[in-house]
Amino acid sequence: YRQVPPEYLERVFEAEALSARELSDFDMEVPMRLPDGQEKWMRLHSRPRRLPDGRTIWDGVQIDVTKQKQAEEDLNKVHYNLEKLVKERTSELEKAYISLKESEKGLAEAQRMAHIGNWEWDIVTGKAYWSEEMYRIFRCDSRESAPSYNEFLNYVHPEDRDYLDSVLKKAVKGETHSIEYRIVLGNGEERAVHMQSEVIFDGKNNPIRIKGIIQDITERKETEETLKNIETARKKEIHHRIKNNLQVISSLLDLQADKFDNPTVIEAFRESQNRVISMALIHEELYKGENTDTLNFSTYIKELAENLFQTYSLSSKNIHLNMDLEENALFNMDVAVPLGIIINELVSNSLKHAFPGRDSGEVRIELRREKNGKHKKECNKVTSFILAVSDNGIGIPENLKIEVAGSLGIQLITALVHQLDGELELNRNNGAEFIIKFSVREKSNQASHPAV
Structure with a gap:
């Protein structure tokens, strides 16, 4: 108890009392100061049993979960920063849409801040219009005319081109869409964009124009991928720890079986050991595989x-x-x-x-x-x-x-x-x-x- 900080002692005592009273599992994670001065987070897990003389003893283990706690803290920081980034970006978008209604100058500035460009395509004449931000997203010279539909498709990643073409053809038939795809800039750089559009029909329900917006979401996608990798690493570490702990239990069962000569008892230990190994193999496969x-x-x-x-x-x-x-x-x-x-x-x-x-x-x-x-x-x-x-x-x-x-x-x-x-x-x-x-x-x- 001297290793447990004073502010945690009352919780430990209460949990122990409850465990002893109900003969239920005792399971807590507490910080501890070790004799060498190190501060570690420990998981205390034990099960009480009552002796014939009325005394209660606990059989349990003490597991170092410091790295797991640190990983959780790091993940929480990433979550916090991502949420903060999303809130900031949302705030920028709200400001951008307000500016759109005020003036053309405000529109261009808002699009630049939010990396959102708007475009229109006249289906009848084949002519297109791009806003200033569209040129910036695609790294094009704004002094040139907006590209035709086929020229625009050349910017789309070859693996995404057929998909985008089919979506736009469905849109002409009246279907709405909100999609993400990749583009390839003139210097070979790949970027990720999000596109929404709608089709304008004439009085006879013929499609005459498509208008929409494109937003550069490359940085957001990179942040999401980083967060995904952190979460995958965390899960792999958990599977690795559980597998190791189960292997320790299997080894303990093996050692305990060596202390008996009764074949029935030895076989019971081996059966329990095989059950533990069957679970350990699952965590090993999840640790080694791509999917956690x-x-x-x-x-x-x-x-x-x-x-x-x-x-x-x-x-x-x-x-x-x-x-x-x-x-x-x-x-x-x-x-x-x-x-x-x-x-x-x-x-x-x-x-x-x-x-x-x-x-x-x-x-x-x-x-x-x-x-x-x-x-x-x-x-x-x-x-x-x-x-x-x-x-x-x-x-x-x-x-x-x-x-x-x-x-x-x-x-x-x-x-x-x-x-x-x-x-x-x-x-x-x-x-x-x-x-x-x-x-x-x-x-x-x-x-x-x-x-x-």
Whole structure:
């Protein structure tokens, strides 16, 4: 307690008292001054248990979260600066629009301040008008006439040109738009712009003119990208820390198992260790991958299954692992963690119990999208999947009902399938096959607009 600042002591005492009274977890983050004089932020996490003599003791860990706190503080500063920048830019835009109504001179000055240019294109004659700021945005000589439509398209990034052309053609038919795309200046520099426009129709509803505005948003996009990179780095650091902590727990379980001679106890420790490893692998994949929120679950399944085969040391037996896995099955942690534990339990059960007295066998894992299945959701963005784990071993007795099975593994599988709002089936033909049907909301990888 001497290491905890006085202003935090009361909160620590209150939390400890509540934990002792209700036998609930104690979990706090507090600053501490270490014996060497360093100031660190520590996470104190423990669980109380009551001894037979009435005393209460806590089993827990103390984790250094100083870097995480610093990262959060840095991120908050970036958020603050970005919000300040947005407010300042919004204020400038408001001033700019007021100036537009006052005079032509005010309009030009406002456009220069906000990097907004306005333009018009006469559809009948093909002539165009650009404001002064349009020339500045495109780095053109304002003494020259505004470019024609085809000349304007030459400024657009080649990858965005067809997209912009199709949007403007739809606009002529009456569709409104607000889009972002890239332009390439005469010196080769790429800039990002935002464009809004509207079409003017004559009395016979024929399009005669298009007018709109273009704003240079390059600096804003760069700021957003910087913020995105900071957030990605922060999430990767969190996944890395969690993975390391889970590996420490796995090592502790391994060390603890060495203190026992009872095979049943040792196996219980190994099962717990495998469950921890199944979760650690998820955080490792998220740490290594480009996306910190979703992981390619098929890649994860391969690593998990291969790890289990190594764990159970089946070199003396000819047990094959066959996998048929859906490509690009991107799941978030809410789906990946329970599925990973389910696969861990089912594959472990097959390796331990399916092939007694046999020198060969097969374990098979399938993951596929369900086509025209009954487990579909109404929303078309939700996809149904089928996960099947099977073996050609001795099978499961007919009188064993999985819904009332007493083993921890089966209970865990049933609970996790329920957590996923899924369905669990058992096929006893030619061994044992567990089939899990579940639905996830997938993110589309197909972009319908330029990657500005």
